[in-house]
Amino acid sequence: MARILIIDDERSVRSSLRETLEFEDYEVDEAVDGIEGWEKIQQGNFDLVFCDIKMPRMDGMELLAQVQKNMPELPVLMISGHGTIENAIEATRLGAFDFISKPPDLNRLLITVRNALEKKNLVTETKVLKQKVYKTQAILGDSPAIIKIKETIDRVAPTDARILITGENGTGKELVARWIHEKSQRSKGPLIEVNCAAIPHELIESELFGHEKGAFTSAVKQRIGKFEQAQGGTLFLDEIGDMPLAAQAKVLRALQENKITRVGGEKDITVDVRIVAATNKDLVKEIDQNNFRLDLYHRLSVIIIHVPSLNARKDDIPTLADQFVKTICTDYNVPAKAISTAAHERLKAYNWTGNIRELRNVVERLVILSGPTITEQDVLQYASPLGLGADYSTDLPREATNLPQDVLDPSIFTDFQSFKDQAEKVFIEYKLKENQWNVAKTAELIGIQRSHLYNKMDKFQLKHKKEEA
Secondary structure, three states: OOEEEEEOOOHHHHHHHHHHHHHOOOEEEEEOOHHHHHHHHHHOOOOEEEEEOOOOOOOHHHHHHHHHHHOOOOOEEEEEOOOOHHHHHHHHHHOOOEEEEOOOOHHHHHHHHHHHHHHHHHHHHHHHHHHHHHOOOOOOOOOHHHHHHHHHHHHHOOOOOOEEEEOOOOOOHHHHHHHHHHOOOOOOOOEEEEEOOOOOOOOHHHHHHOEOOOOOOOOOOOEOOHHHHOOOOEEEEEOHHHOOHHHHHHHHHHHHHOEEOOEOOOOOEEOOOEEEEEEOOOHHHHHHOOOOOHHHHHHHOOEEEEOOOHHHHHHHHHHHHHHHHHHHHHHHOOOOOEEOHHHHHHHHHOOOOOHHHHHHHHHHHHHHHOOOEEOHHHHHHHOOOOOOOOOOOOOOOHHHHOOOOOOOOHHHOOOHHHHHHHHHHHHHHHHHHHOOOOHHHHHHHHOOOHHHHHHHHHHOOOOOHHHHO
16 A cells, blocks of 8 residues: 655645545545655655645745655645646746646546556665666675685775776675675776687777777678777776787777777767776786786786685685575575585585685575575585585486486596596586587576686597598
């Protein structure tokens, strides 16, 4: 039932409106002037406000301004016995949903109320959906390294300093970048992300700087690049270590002069963006090997934030796992599950080569396959994507994988690393076959970067038979 507040210094008007609205099953409250009305608005959860213009102490226009400043989603219907076009225009300019003259036409009044409530519901639903889609997850954990990262973000985010985020794949570098943007003075501007490793080298300049029509064969129309799209906001250059040297030179110029030129264009375009970059590579080594420009490194690394691996912050694993369970159960619309203390300890003992991304995948698997409480035995049985527990007691479905019976027999391996490499190879090859060797689709489904999957394929010499031929 919608709650409506009537603010008017005339008792007869309040009584008449209350009677009409209550007959339509609305819950109604009253206030005799703007001061009392504002106090009730702050205390109550109203869906709509009727407000007179001429009132003692605080008039309707003043109250409307207060509502728009503090609760812009709350619709306000202005009513007045001295209605003029000027009053209606001024009320609309200040944000009123509509203006109604006294005495109101009841049919028009009820239609206006219905429209105002429907708009409020749409605004609320849109806000909830945007929060679901765009909400930046919290940086979870209380380890010293995470506390230091949070403190650094709080200190550097309000500035325009360029930031380089380092760390292994899956550690949460993108999340750190999002929080830097959220807490910056550019938070109302766009956050544009570019994965430098996922863009072919010959296309990256067009992606970053845009191109003019006819700049190359497939340039059938003008394209706005990521630098221009990020105008007034933040440009996040992920996997900056994979950017080709030619593009690095143009990025350096953009940082030095705050200007870019589209591919095939001659005009300089002024850009105002903040650069946040991230890499899983050691850029100092890349510089020594002439794969990365030293001058660009110095431009990017005004502030360096290193995100530790999950193995370096294992005390945070129970907190992360509990949050993942809660989120996944909500997403799957299943009853909430708990993780036993022994299961937490078993997760902490695991070697997290894929970091937080791997932990989330494991927790998702545990939520799907375990009972109401995730136990230590569940972790032993399901932590590996191949279903192998720590005691290797679970047999693989050979029919499904089409693998020789002894391909992962623990007795044939002399050390853990060789067994782990073979398990990785088996899993990746199976998933590639399952997806008809579509590398992009496979990388997305198993939760790793496409470039990382290519590296794994090279390492394990995995090739489609057509390619071998």
